Amino acid sequence: MKTEPKYRRPLNTHQIAILNTLYKFRFTTTALLAENQQAKHQRVISNRLKILVDQGYIGMNYDSSYKIKGKPATYYLLTDGVRFLRDQPYTQESALRSIYQDKRANDSRIQHRxxxxxxxxxxxxxxxxxxxxxxxxxxxxxxxxxxxxxxxxxxxxxxxxxxxxxxxxxxxxxxxxxxxxxxxxxxxxxxxxxxxxxxxxxxxxxxxxxxxxxxxxxxxxxxxxxxxxxxxxxxxxxxxxxxxxx
The missing domain is CATH 3.40.1350 (Trna Endonuclease; Chain: A, domain 1)
Structure with missing residues (x-):
């Protein structure tokens, strides 16, 4: 069972932008996020995603089979990410509730998103x-x-x-x-x-x-x-x- 992080620094604008993107499109990869944000180096995006994963705001789909198939990791919102977005004026409660199902999404649904x-x-x-x-x-x-x-x-x-x-x-x-x-x-x-x-x-x-x-x-x-x-x-x-x- 994953433990809660002992300490969370306040989210910065780059991290909030990632949460907003996941609210809008539900799933992302490092490459798509880098392209969307016009980031010169994917490493920067990877680091931002890793922090959000470590802090429990987002989840990551990745295992050994991904590397064999050449599939990139995909990311989605977790409960704490949804909780943060719930306090934002532009989100809808019905949409936020539907996001809870994303952790069980199959490959075809993820790819479609x-x-x-x-x-x-x-x-x-x-x-x-x-x-x-x-x-x-x-x-x-x-x-x-x-x-x-x-x-x-x-x-x-x-x-x-x-x-x-x-x-x-x-x-x-x-x-x-x-x-x-x-x-x-x-x-x-x-x-x-x-x-x-x-x-x-x-x-x-x-x-x-x-x-x-x-x-x-x-x-x-x-x-x-x-x-x-x-x-x-x-x-x-x-x-x-x-x-x-x-």
Whole structure:
């Protein structure tokens, strides 16, 4: 059983930034965190993470099998990290409660969250200061998004455009992909967005696909599902490396 640290120094701004990132995206690696913070040396980030692990604010997924497979360690919030965030004005209690389950997350769920974090970093680097991204955690209890929340909600600061964003992996089944597409069409048919955002155009839907092969599958499903509906919404599939937001 892990013992509580005898002494904790007050968290500094760099450590708080890591806790905030884990609240927003739930999981991270050293490399992603370094890229997000534009750190020149990953060693600096590793040291910050180690201190937070040692102090009991965050947990780490890592064992001997990770090294054999070439997998990086992943990090997530622990109870004391959640307790610290609970005192911050920007967090939601329902979101904080859901974080307690992260210590039991399987590999596919963790990787999905990492893919979403990578998507955020890429958009931020490609379009500096242009977009505001709200993660799935931050969208909890928001009535203007589908009940099964998107991975992210993206707002364009230079126009009236916005996007529901989902990251899709190659391992997703036909039915999972169809359900992902169908929920946005149903959401549009019910005109839920207009009830809360009457003066704003309906968000476009952006599917970030893991591969070119998956894009073809998703494009075919989008056409099929839109053909059977009267709604007029823009749905796009793209690889992250090829993403263009006009």
């Amino acid at each position: 990492l893919n979403v974090f990578k998507t955020y970093i890429t958009i931020k680097q490609t379009y500096p200061d242009r977009f505001k991204l709200f993660s799935k955690t931050e969208l909890m209890n928001k009535p203007y998004v589908p009940k099964t929340r998107p991975d992210a909600f993206l707002i364009d600061n230079q126009s009236d455009k916005s996007y529901f964003v989902d990251y899709l992996e190659d391992t997703m089944s036909f039915w999972t992909l169809r359900k992902a597409i169908r929920r946005y069409i149903t959401f549009a048919e019910l005109e839920i967005w207009q009830k809360y955002k009457l003066d704003q155009p309906h968000p476009n839907v952006l599917f970030i696909c893991e591969s070119a092969q998956l894009i073809k599958r998703v494009d075919n499903l989008i056409r099929r599902e839109l053909d059977s509906s009267y709604v007029d919404i823009q749905m796009t599939a793209s690889k992250l490396d090829d993403l263009i937001l006009s």
